[in-house]
Amino acid sequence: MRIHRLGRASIPPSGGCFALPATHAVPLPQVGADAVSAGRAGRKPPAMPWSVRWVGGLSAQSQKQCKKSSFAFYQAVRDLLPVWFLEDMRTMEVFHWEDGGKVSLYSPSEALLYALVHDHQPYARHLLAKFPQSALAVPSQSFSCCQGSAPHLAMAVRYNRVRILFRILKAVQAFPPAERVAHLDRQGCSRVEGGKTALHLACEMVRPECLLLLLGHGASPCLCDSAGNTPMDTLLQQVGQAPAANIRAKLLCLDCLFLFVPQDLRFSMKQQLLDERQRWQDLLGESRFRCLVGLAPPSLFVGAMRVLIRTIAPEHFPEALDDLPLPHFLKPLDLKLES
Numbered sequence: 001m002r003i004h005r006l007g008r009a010s011i012p013p014s015g016g017c018f019a020l021p022a023t024h025a026v027p028l029p030q031v032g033a034d035a036v037s038a039g040r041a042g043r044k045p046p047a048m049p050w051s052v053r054w055v056g057g058l059s060a061q062s063q064k065q066c067k068k069s070s071f072a073f074y075q076a077v078r079d080l081l082p083v084w085f086l087e088d089m090r091t092m093e094v095f096h097w098e099d100g101g102k103v104s105l106y107s108p109s110e111a112l113l114y115a116l117v118h119d120h121q122p123y124a125r126h127l128l129a130k131f132p133q134s135a136l137a138v139p140s141q142s143f144s145c146c147q148g149s150a151p152h153l154a155m156a157v158r159y160n161r162v163r164i165l166f167r168i169l170k171a172v173q174a175f176p177p178a179e180r181v182a183h184l185d186r187q188g189c190s191r192v193e194g195g196k197t198a199l200h201l202a203c204e205m206v207r208p209e210c211l212l213l214l215l216g217h218g219a220s221p222c223l224c225d226s227a228g229n230t231p232m233d234t235l236l237q238q239v240g241q242a243p244a245a246n247i248r249a250k251l252l253c254l255d256c257l258f259l260f261v262p263q264d265l266r267f268s269m270k271q272q273l274l275d276e277r278q279r280w281q282d283l284l285g286e287s288r289f290r291c292l293v294g295l296a297p298p299s300l301f302v303g304a305m306r307v308l309i310r311t312i313a314p315e316h317f318p319e320a321l322d323d324l325p326l327p328h329f330l331k332p333l334d335l336k337l338e339s
Contacts, residue, residue, distance in 0.1 A: 066103060069094040073106060077114040083126045086111070108135040109150065110143050116155045116164055124164045132171040136183060149186040153198040153214075162209045169217040173315050184219045195226030196234075203235035208252050215260040216309075216317035222261070228268055232257060236269040239283055247283075254288065259309050263298065270294075 073094040076086055090106045108131040115124040127135040138150050156165035172183045187195045196204070199219045202211040215221065221231050229237075235257060239250045273280045273293050281289045290296040298306070312320045 066095050074114060077111070077120055077123065078118045080118070080120050083123050086120075086123055087126070104140060107137070107139065109137045109139045109152070112136070112152060113139060113143055113155060116152065116159060116161050119159070119161055119164070121163055124161075125167055128167050128171045132174065136168065136171065149182065151186075151188070153183060153186060154188055154193070154196075154201055157198050157201045157205065157207055157210045157214075160205075160207055160210065162213070165210055165213055169213060170315075173217065180218070184214070184217065185223055187223070187225070190226040195224075197223055197225070197231070199223075199231045200225050200229070200234050203231045203253060203257070204238065206235075206238055206246060206249050206253055208249060208256060211253050212256050213318065215256065216312065217314045221257060222265060230265065230267045232261060232265060232267040233269045236267075236273070240272075240280075244283065251284070251288075254284070258288075258291070258298075258302065259306050 073086075073089050076089055090111050095103050095105060108127045112124060112127045112135045114120070115127065136150050136152055152168055153165070155161075156168060172180050175183065185197055187193075187197055189195075197219065199211065199214050199221060200223075201207075202214060224230055225234070235250065235253055239247070239254065270293055273289065277289075284292070287296075287299070291298055291302070297303075308324050312324070
């Protein structure tokens with residue numbers, strides 16, 4: 001996936017309030033190949049093209065050097081350089097410029113955002129294992145316009161980083177209950193993200209693996225975004241889009257979601273389903289349609305699956321799925337992730 005580097009106001013192509021530092025116009029030597037070859041030969045990697053003596057110096061000079069070092073770190077993560085080299089850079093050699101003229105080191109949280117963008121799985125694994133709390137803390141304002149909560153779960157869904165999402169969810173399980181819920185059900189800022197949770201995003205972007213992982217680890221399917229839509233509403237809006245593209249994946253998401261929602265879930269799309277009954281019956285199938293609008297109870301099969309799914313503790317999800325007599329629609333999901 002290409003990242004649009006448009007300076008401090010840049011955002012991922014599909015939206016969100018995560019912003020890369022303003023570094024796009026800075027010429028820099030390529031650090032990737034030299035660093036890797038030096039590491040393999042047992043030599044010290046080449047020094048960065050700046051000195052820490054400038055930190056705290058004149059504002060213009062500091063800002064310019066911050067841009068250079070910031071982009072060097074971005075490049076290094078993008079090039080999937082070794083974890084040890086990235087951590088040396090992050091803790092000793094690179095800085096970024098904060099609003100208000102502050103020079104800052106990259107926090108584990110900010111480094112994890114870069115690892116998510118570029119799918120650097122070993123680096124994400126290291127950060128989450130060594131700094132679980134600080135890696136999932138709120139990043140600085142240069143990286144996220146919303147300072148109320150950390151955006152990592154939403155970023156993992158947005159970029160479809162299933163394996164890193166799995167690692168984040170495992171790390172969150174060790175947090176105190178209130179903190180764990182705050183991460184799982186974090187709502188994005190209303191101005192940019194429309195108050196959507198990570199589960200809303202998984203439905204909006206039709207990410208079956210992300211959806212099932214979030215649900216299995218305790219994300220709530222009942223929360224509403226700023227427009228009053230539950231994840232079910234968001235998913236049904238995707239199903240109802242014309243032309244009906246990717247319908248199989250959308251129905252797969254719907255079947256997964258249906259196993260976790262309470263039977264009395266209230267969702268705003270229900271009236272539209274009733275008003276356009278024939279259209280929605282054709283899209284969903286009669287059995288799904290009748291269940292959703294309350295014209296028929298869930299089948300005994302669906303009821304049994306709901307009970308079975310709820311016997312799996314979040315810390316054993318999704319590994320324990322293999323031990324249950326699950327329907328075929330859960331089997332295609334690539335959830336055999338290493339512990």
